[in-house]
Amino acid sequence: MKETMAPSPANLRALLSAATERLHRAGIEAPQREARLLAAHAAGTDLAGLLRIDGLTDAAHATFIHMLGRRLNHEPMAYITGQAGFWSLDLAVSPATLIPRADSETLVEAVLHHLPDRTRALRVLDIGTGTGCLLLAVLAEYGQATGIGTDINPHAARLAAHNAARNALASRCVTLCCNWADAVRGPFDLVLSNPPYIPHADLAGLMPDVVAHEPARALDGGPDGLVAYRALAAIMPALLAPGGTAVLELGIGQDRSVPALMRERGLEVAEIRPDLGGIGRALVVKK
Incomplete structure (x- = not known):
């Protein structure tokens, strides 16, 4: 049976805390930052923008859970978000x-x-x-x-x-x-x-x-x-x-x-x- 996220999508802090713990157990480096990056991408914002919201919409929450599962499987963050920075460029990957x-x-x-x-x-x-x-x-x-x-x-x-x-x-x-x-x-x-x-x-x-x-x-x-x-x-x-x-x-x-x-x-x-x-x-x- 797949593990599910217990916290409500409206409770972003609890959501991020639970995601961070799962990423840590999976051996992902910098799990707190990774959880925040996933949430920001799901919400259509950046890390600074994530500070201005309290929770995710149902659609964003579903996207976040899907992306989290991929990252727990050690799929690189750049493939999950479809983008990476290099030099002064914003690149699709x-x-x-x-x-x-x-x-x-x-x-x-x-x-x-x-x-x-x-x-x-x-x-x-x-x-x-x-x-x-x-x-x-x-x-x-x-x-x-x-x-x-x-x-x-x-x-x-x-x-x-x-x-x-x-x-x-x-x-x-x-x-x-x-x-x-x-x-x-x-x-x-x-x-x-x-x-x-x-x-x-x-x-x-x-x-x-x-x-x-x-x-x-x-x-x-x-x-x-x-x-x-x-x-x-x-x-x-x-x-x-x-x-x-x-x-x-x-x-x-x-x-x-x-x-x-x-x-x-x-x-x-x-x-x-x-x-x-x-x-x-x-x-x-x-x-």
Whole structure:
């Protein structure tokens, strides 16, 4: 028999307290905040707006209970609400793509550092664009830039196109469904990619929210986690314009192996930029 929420939907404080306890027992981090986020989304408001209401309508209560059940099953919050923030963007997300993470913003920071002229009409390629987060964040910062995002998953390519329109950037980019960069021709001033980089044997040890819900194809880097980087290294010299820059996301412990792959193809390693946790996250290479 399914467990039900005892408090009345009109008693928001009791409702949140009961939800927090259930989330805590399920092993969800920051259960109080998660309960409040779910309630705010169900009520059609934000956390600040939630402070101004005493209870939920019957419809909002039903939505809250449904969403709570999904979160108790460790479905990521972003998939439940259908949205996530990244850089300055508000993005739609779906199970077709990885959820944008703050660590990936390190790549945008690296781009801004190495390409300081924000008036440049950069030609940008984002390989494995997913939600389009990297490409769209760069286009938002470089007002004259244009870009192409590619993804092997047609649902992801469509989602990236939707996010471009959602953030008023559709006039400066297109998204294509293809393997790596098969459907495009260089040269590009900037190439971005957050490829699959988790060694296959490590996938089972990821958090339940990730391993049970996010797309394995976007996570699985093969036996050593380097399959995607070998493919990227092989095509990067032809994609980059002379003096062009590529910024790639790295996984933990890949700050030696991946640069070596790029150097083998004649590319110069300009920087390995750490994320806020001190992990080498953004590899910057130049042609």
